[in-house]
Amino acid sequence: MSDPDRARVLAAAGVSRETAERLDLYVAQLRRWQPIKNLVGPATLTEVWSRHIDDALQLLDLAPEARTWLDLGSGAGIPGLILAIAGRERGVRVDLVESNARKCAFLTETARLTEAPARVRNARIEAVIGEYGGTDVVCARALAPMTQLLAWTEPLLKTGTTGLFPKGRDVQAELTQAGAQWRVVNDLVPSRTDSEARIVRVTALAAPSHR
Numbered sequence: 001m002s003d004p005d006r007a008r009v010l011a012a013a014g015v016s017r018e019t020a021e022r023l024d025l026y027v028a029q030l031r032r033w034q035p036i037k038n039l040v041g042p043a044t045l046t047e048v049w050s051r052h053i054d055d056a057l058q059l060l061d062l063a064p065e066a067r068t069w070l071d072l073g074s075g076a077g078i079p080g081l082i083l084a085i086a087g088r089e090r091g092v093r094v095d096l097v098e099s100n101a102r103k104c105a106f107l108t109e110t111a112r113l114t115e116a117p118a119r120v121r122n123a124r125i126e127a128v129i130g131e132y133g134g135t136d137v138v139c140a141r142a143l144a145p146m147t148q149l150l151a152w153t154e155p156l157l158k159t160g161t162t163g164l165f166p167k168g169r170d171v172q173a174e175l176t177q178a179g180a181q182w183r184v185v186n187d188l189v190p191s192r193t194d195s196e197a198r199i200v201r202v203t204a205l206a207a208p209s210h211r
Protein backbone atom coordinates (compact mmCIF):
# COMPACT_ATOMS: atom_id res chain seq x y z
CA MET A 1 0.00 0.00 0.00
CA SER A 2 1.17 3.50 -0.74
CA ASP A 3 0.47 5.65 2.33
CA PRO A 4 0.76 8.98 0.49
CA ASP A 5 -2.04 7.82 -1.79
CA ARG A 6 -4.19 6.87 1.17
CA ALA A 7 -3.72 10.24 2.86
CA ARG A 8 -4.34 12.14 -0.37
CA VAL A 9 -7.47 10.19 -1.25
CA LEU A 10 -8.97 10.51 2.23
CA ALA A 11 -8.19 14.22 2.45
CA ALA A 12 -9.74 14.89 -0.96
CA ALA A 13 -12.86 12.92 -0.05
CA GLY A 14 -13.16 14.72 3.28
CA VAL A 15 -14.47 11.64 5.09
CA SER A 16 -14.75 11.23 8.84
CA ARG A 17 -12.28 9.22 10.92
CA GLU A 18 -14.89 6.44 11.26
CA THR A 19 -15.37 6.25 7.50
CA ALA A 20 -11.59 6.24 6.94
CA GLU A 21 -11.33 3.29 9.36
CA ARG A 22 -14.08 1.45 7.48
CA LEU A 23 -12.29 2.03 4.18
CA ASP A 24 -9.10 0.69 5.81
CA LEU A 25 -11.08 -2.41 6.81
CA TYR A 26 -12.29 -2.80 3.22
CA VAL A 27 -8.72 -2.57 1.91
CA ALA A 28 -7.54 -5.10 4.51
CA GLN A 29 -10.30 -7.49 3.46
CA LEU A 30 -9.38 -7.07 -0.19
CA ARG A 31 -5.75 -7.95 0.58
CA ARG A 32 -6.78 -10.90 2.75
CA TRP A 33 -9.19 -12.44 0.23
CA GLN A 34 -7.23 -11.63 -2.93
CA PRO A 35 -4.96 -14.71 -2.84
CA ILE A 36 -7.92 -17.07 -2.59
CA LYS A 37 -10.59 -15.29 -4.65
CA ASN A 38 -8.55 -13.29 -7.19
CA LEU A 39 -10.90 -10.35 -6.73
CA VAL A 40 -9.02 -7.62 -8.62
CA GLY A 41 -6.11 -7.48 -11.04
CA PRO A 42 -3.15 -8.43 -8.76
CA ALA A 43 -1.01 -5.54 -10.05
CA THR A 44 -3.65 -3.01 -9.03
CA LEU A 45 -3.38 -3.92 -5.32
CA THR A 46 -0.20 -1.87 -4.97
CA GLU A 47 -2.22 1.22 -5.97
CA VAL A 48 -5.48 0.28 -4.35
CA TRP A 49 -6.22 3.78 -2.99
CA SER A 50 -5.96 5.54 -6.34
CA ARG A 51 -7.00 2.70 -8.68
CA HIS A 52 -10.01 1.52 -6.72
CA ILE A 53 -10.98 3.65 -3.71
CA ASP A 54 -10.62 7.08 -5.32
CA ASP A 55 -11.96 5.77 -8.62
CA ALA A 56 -15.15 4.75 -6.80
CA LEU A 57 -15.40 7.80 -4.52
CA GLN A 58 -15.44 10.23 -7.42
CA LEU A 59 -18.90 8.94 -8.36
CA LEU A 60 -20.39 10.22 -5.09
CA ASP A 61 -19.47 13.77 -6.08
CA LEU A 62 -21.33 13.38 -9.38
CA ALA A 63 -24.64 12.64 -7.69
CA PRO A 64 -24.46 14.28 -4.27
CA GLU A 65 -28.25 14.18 -3.72
CA ALA A 66 -28.62 10.49 -4.60
CA ARG A 67 -29.51 8.16 -1.75
CA THR A 68 -30.29 4.85 -3.47
CA TRP A 69 -27.62 3.33 -5.68
CA LEU A 70 -27.48 0.12 -7.71
CA ASP A 71 -24.09 -1.31 -8.69
CA LEU A 72 -24.14 -3.95 -11.43
CA GLY A 73 -21.40 -6.59 -11.71
CA SER A 74 -19.88 -5.40 -8.43
CA GLY A 75 -17.02 -7.92 -8.34
CA ALA A 76 -15.02 -6.93 -5.28
CA GLY A 77 -17.44 -4.10 -4.52
CA ILE A 78 -16.04 -1.51 -6.89
CA PRO A 79 -17.58 0.95 -6.95
CA GLY A 80 -20.69 -0.15 -5.01
CA LEU A 81 -19.39 -1.33 -1.65
CA ILE A 82 -16.92 1.55 -1.44
CA LEU A 83 -19.79 3.97 -2.12
CA ALA A 84 -21.86 2.35 0.62
CA ILE A 85 -19.01 2.70 3.13
CA ALA A 86 -18.25 6.30 2.20
CA GLY A 87 -21.88 7.38 1.74
CA ARG A 88 -23.20 5.81 4.95
CA GLU A 89 -23.10 9.03 6.95
CA ARG A 90 -25.14 10.89 4.32
CA GLY A 91 -27.82 8.22 4.10
CA VAL A 92 -26.65 6.39 0.97
CA ARG A 93 -27.80 2.77 0.49
CA VAL A 94 -26.43 0.51 -2.22
CA ASP A 95 -27.72 -2.65 -3.88
CA LEU A 96 -24.97 -4.83 -5.34
CA VAL A 97 -25.80 -7.33 -8.07
CA GLU A 98 -23.13 -9.93 -8.80
CA SER A 99 -23.48 -13.33 -10.48
CA ASN A 100 -20.35 -14.91 -9.00
CA ALA A 101 -21.16 -16.61 -5.69
CA ARG A 102 -17.58 -16.49 -4.38
CA LYS A 103 -17.45 -12.73 -4.92
CA CYS A 104 -20.83 -12.41 -3.22
CA ALA A 105 -19.39 -14.22 -0.18
CA PHE A 106 -16.63 -11.61 -0.03
CA LEU A 107 -19.13 -8.77 -0.45
CA THR A 108 -21.49 -10.06 2.23
CA GLU A 109 -18.71 -10.63 4.77
CA THR A 110 -17.06 -7.26 4.05
CA ALA A 111 -20.33 -5.34 4.15
CA ARG A 112 -21.02 -6.88 7.57
CA LEU A 113 -17.54 -6.05 8.92
CA THR A 114 -17.60 -2.48 7.66
CA GLU A 115 -21.26 -1.96 8.66
CA ALA A 116 -21.91 -0.75 5.13
CA PRO A 117 -25.54 -0.11 4.11
CA ALA A 118 -25.25 -2.55 1.22
CA ARG A 119 -27.47 -5.43 0.10
CA VAL A 120 -25.77 -8.18 -1.86
CA ARG A 121 -27.76 -9.98 -4.54
CA ASN A 122 -26.25 -13.12 -6.06
CA ALA A 123 -28.07 -12.99 -9.40
CA ARG A 124 -27.75 -12.19 -13.05
CA ILE A 125 -28.54 -8.59 -13.92
CA GLU A 126 -30.99 -9.48 -16.68
CA ALA A 127 -33.05 -11.58 -14.26
CA VAL A 128 -33.47 -8.94 -11.57
CA ILE A 129 -33.02 -5.45 -13.06
CA GLY A 130 -36.78 -4.91 -13.23
CA GLU A 131 -36.96 -4.92 -9.44
CA TYR A 132 -34.84 -1.80 -9.05
CA GLY A 133 -37.15 0.85 -10.51
CA GLY A 134 -36.99 4.13 -8.61
CA THR A 135 -33.29 3.81 -7.81
CA ASP A 136 -31.57 7.20 -7.91
CA VAL A 137 -28.35 6.05 -9.61
CA VAL A 138 -27.29 2.90 -11.42
CA CYS A 139 -23.56 2.38 -11.93
CA ALA A 140 -21.21 -0.26 -13.32
CA ARG A 141 -17.46 -0.35 -13.81
CA ALA A 142 -15.60 -2.68 -16.16
CA LEU A 143 -18.71 -4.71 -16.87
CA ALA A 144 -19.77 -4.38 -20.52
CA PRO A 145 -19.80 -2.02 -23.52
CA MET A 146 -22.26 0.90 -23.44
CA THR A 147 -24.73 -0.84 -25.78
CA GLN A 148 -25.08 -3.74 -23.35
CA LEU A 149 -25.18 -1.49 -20.29
CA LEU A 150 -28.00 0.55 -21.84
CA ALA A 151 -29.92 -2.58 -22.81
CA TRP A 152 -29.75 -3.88 -19.23
CA THR A 153 -30.58 -0.56 -17.56
CA GLU A 154 -33.17 0.72 -20.06
CA PRO A 155 -36.15 0.33 -17.68
CA LEU A 156 -34.38 2.47 -15.09
CA LEU A 157 -32.81 5.11 -17.34
CA LYS A 158 -36.15 5.69 -19.07
CA THR A 159 -37.85 6.43 -15.77
CA GLY A 160 -35.55 8.96 -14.14
CA THR A 161 -32.61 6.96 -12.82
CA THR A 162 -29.20 8.49 -13.60
CA GLY A 163 -26.51 6.20 -15.04
CA LEU A 164 -22.84 6.59 -14.10
CA PHE A 165 -20.51 4.38 -16.11
CA PRO A 166 -16.72 4.77 -15.78
CA LYS A 167 -15.09 4.13 -19.15
CA GLY A 168 -11.63 4.05 -20.68
CA ARG A 169 -10.18 5.58 -23.80
CA ASP A 170 -12.66 3.76 -26.10
CA VAL A 171 -15.61 5.62 -24.68
CA GLN A 172 -16.36 7.61 -27.83
CA ALA A 173 -16.44 4.49 -30.01
CA GLU A 174 -18.74 2.79 -27.51
CA LEU A 175 -21.10 5.77 -27.51
CA THR A 176 -21.14 5.92 -31.31
CA GLN A 177 -22.07 2.25 -31.43
CA ALA A 178 -24.75 2.74 -28.79
CA GLY A 179 -26.10 5.70 -30.78
CA ALA A 180 -27.22 3.29 -33.52
CA GLN A 181 -29.68 1.73 -31.07
CA TRP A 182 -30.44 4.47 -28.57
CA ARG A 183 -30.96 8.17 -28.22
CA VAL A 184 -28.76 8.78 -25.21
CA VAL A 185 -28.65 12.04 -23.30
CA ASN A 186 -25.28 12.07 -21.60
CA ASP A 187 -22.24 14.08 -20.72
CA LEU A 188 -18.66 12.90 -20.28
CA VAL A 189 -16.97 13.73 -17.01
CA PRO A 190 -13.15 13.54 -16.89
CA SER A 191 -11.95 10.91 -14.42
CA ARG A 192 -9.79 12.21 -11.61
CA THR A 193 -7.84 8.93 -11.46
CA ASP A 194 -6.90 8.51 -15.13
CA SER A 195 -6.44 11.33 -17.63
CA GLU A 196 -7.65 9.13 -20.50
CA ALA A 197 -10.75 7.87 -18.73
CA ARG A 198 -14.23 9.38 -18.66
CA ILE A 199 -17.38 8.78 -16.68
CA VAL A 200 -20.47 8.58 -18.86
CA ARG A 201 -23.33 10.25 -17.04
CA VAL A 202 -26.64 9.26 -18.64
CA THR A 203 -29.61 11.44 -17.75
CA ALA A 204 -32.18 10.19 -20.28
CA LEU A 205 -32.63 7.37 -22.75
CA ALA A 206 -35.00 6.64 -25.61
CA ALA A 207 -35.07 4.21 -28.47
CA PRO A 208 -34.84 5.88 -31.91
CA SER A 209 -38.08 5.78 -33.88
CA HIS A 210 -36.70 3.42 -36.58
CA ARG A 211 -35.84 0.66 -34.10
Ligand SMILES: C[S@@+](CC[C@H](N)C(=O)[O-])C[C@H]1O[C@@H](n2cnc3c(N)ncnc32)[C@H](O)[C@@H]1O
Pocket residue numbers: 040072073074075076077078079097098099100103123124125126140141142143
Ligand atom coordinates in the same frame (compact mmCIF):
# COMPACT_ATOMS: atom_id res chain seq x y z
C1 LIG B 1 -14.54 -7.32 -14.80
S1 LIG B 1 -15.50 -7.54 -13.35
C2 LIG B 1 -15.61 -5.89 -12.73
C3 LIG B 1 -15.87 -5.87 -11.25
C4 LIG B 1 -15.93 -4.48 -10.61
N1 LIG B 1 -17.08 -3.73 -11.08
C5 LIG B 1 -14.66 -3.70 -10.84
O1 LIG B 1 -14.69 -2.66 -11.51
O2 LIG B 1 -13.61 -4.14 -10.34
C6 LIG B 1 -17.16 -7.85 -13.94
C7 LIG B 1 -18.04 -8.49 -12.88
O3 LIG B 1 -19.37 -8.56 -13.37
C8 LIG B 1 -19.93 -9.82 -13.05
N2 LIG B 1 -20.94 -10.08 -14.09
C9 LIG B 1 -20.73 -10.25 -15.42
N3 LIG B 1 -21.90 -10.44 -16.07
C10 LIG B 1 -22.88 -10.39 -15.12
C11 LIG B 1 -24.32 -10.51 -15.15
N4 LIG B 1 -24.97 -10.72 -16.31
N5 LIG B 1 -25.00 -10.42 -13.99
C12 LIG B 1 -24.34 -10.19 -12.82
N6 LIG B 1 -23.00 -10.06 -12.72
C13 LIG B 1 -22.27 -10.16 -13.85
C14 LIG B 1 -18.74 -10.78 -13.07
O4 LIG B 1 -18.97 -11.92 -12.26
C15 LIG B 1 -17.62 -9.90 -12.51
O5 LIG B 1 -17.51 -10.01 -11.11
